[in-house]
Amino acid sequence: QALGESSTSTSNEDHAFKSATNNILDSDPIATIAKALDTPAAKASLAAATAAVEPPKALNDNSDDTASVKPLTNDTTDTSQTDQGKTNDGGKTPTPVNPAEPVDPDKPVNPITPVNPDNPDNPVNPVDSVNPVNPVNPVQPDQNTAPVLNVPEDQTVSLSHSGTFDKLNGVTASDKEDGDLTKAIKVTGNVDLSKEGTYTLTYSVTDSAGQTTSAKRVITVANDLPVISADDQTIEVGTSFDPLTNVTASDVQDGDLTRDVKVTGNVDTTKLGTYQLTYSVSDHDGGQKTKTINITVYAKDASFSGLDALTVQQGSTPDLRKGVSVSDPYSATPSDFTVTTCDTKTPGQRSVTYSYVDKWGHVTTQDRVINVIAEKPVFKGLQDQTIKQGDHFDPMTGVSATSTNGPVTISYVGEVNTQKAG
Known part of the structure; x- marks a missing residue:
């Protein structure tokens, strides 16, 4: 009636409202409203809004079938049922009352989408100043926490002919709501310690709310090698x-x-x-x-004696076996030993090696140091002499020297006075 009929009010506010509604609605306002409301979403929203204000009466309720609901207005003030028919502008413009519809539990609750009057199939964005009717959200129960199951890692155990395997050793369970649930743990599977192989154990625990947590563990039975x-x-x-x-x-x-x-x-x-x-x-x-x-x-080594360092003249042929003996731990009469040669042509330090072979074929060796020194020059013509007083005397007459190392130089000290006996 507010949209389709003339009002007896002549106020400017009433006139502006009527002009706005006449521009939005077409020539048949009743058909336009009915079309906007004849959608599943609109019906569900109306049903949710009605249920939020006042639940529908039971089917077997014999009381008055007329539903009393709160009017849907743009006013954010929560009015009571006794305020039906009143307006937000002091009674100038009546507010329509939505009829109550029963709630369909199988249909989702969706908010009403505003209708574009120029194209009813395309909805328009709702005006921010209008407070849409919010559907009633069901109360969410407290979320139950699943149990926590602590199971040791996979394990390799030794084969045993008499021992048993404790499947629950080190296994625990707890729950936020129920506390310690270790005693409620169930195990499926078995471990036969007398047979090599791989065994799978499945652990599970269920809390008082019916939530179950499970875990698997592999046990390998192995035979230890000797x-x-x-x-x-x-x-x-x-x-x-x-x-x-x-x-x-x-x-x-x-x-x-x-x-x-x-x-x-x-x-x-x-x-x-x-x-x-x-x-x-x-x-x-x-x-x-x-x-x-x-x-x-x-075999034990033989031992040599007499192998101290030896000094020899340059160019000489020393007897390297002289004073050397050998002792054999496996023979009272050891065999002979051998020794390498020594080069004495030039001065310097040399080394010779003594070797001994026992009856087992074991060879004992030991080195000896040989020091080769240069040969001294040899003088000739240095015999004592007797001469007469006043005779001539030359200290170098008849004197000479030779050396294997080359030419030599002779010098002397002293003096002979042939004018004086002595």
Whole structure:
């Protein structure tokens, strides 16, 4: 009526309102309003607005079927139901009352989209000054926190014929609402320590709200290989040797396996050299271990005496064996030794090597220092003389000298007075 009929009011404000509505609406205002309201979104918004003001009456309610609702106005003041029919401008322009519609729970609540009168299919942006009717948001319940499950990392354990695996060792669970839930943990899967293999355990825990947390863990059961204790050895030639002496073997599952150790290879203690021995052992679960070591057969060195440093004249041929002897730990009558030659042609320090070979073929060597010094010149004609007083005397007459190192120069000191006896 406010939009389609003339009002008896003649105020300027009333006239302006009527002019504005007549410009917006077409010749059939009732049809325009009906068209704008005949959409799912508009119906849902009207239903939500009606439900927000006053819930619909139950179907079996025999009371008055007329719904009383708050009018939808541009005024932000929350008016009561007794204010229906009143206006925001002092009663000059009546405010239309929206009819109540039942709420359809299967339809979403959408706000009313304003209609463009020039093109009803294209909605226009709502005016900022108009407060649209907000749909009622359902109350969100407090969010429940899922339990926290702490499971150790994947693990490799030793094969065992008698032990058991504790699947819950180190596993804990907690919940924000329920606290400690470790006792509520459930495990699926099994670990057989007596058989090698890979086993998967699945852990799960559920809180009082029904939320479940799960985690997986892989357990690998492995057979430990035996351990062989054997080290490289050096033994003296001619002595006895047992390849299993000081050799041991053990296993985590089977314990001491020393008696099961087998050895391949041979050591000849009458011959010097290096020999290889290979030890092997198997446990009762099929695990096998091998280890190879070296056995060195050696002989003690002979010892020399009389090898002190020797000084010889340049050009001489010294006897380098003189005063030298050898002692053999394996023979009371050692064989002869050898010595390298020494060059004495030029002065300087030389080195010669003495060598001895025992009955095992072992060679003992030792070096000796030889100092070669230059040869002294040799004088001739230096015999004592007797001369008569007054005779002539030349100190160099009949005197000469020779040297292997080349020419020599002779000098003298002293004086002879032939005029005076003496």
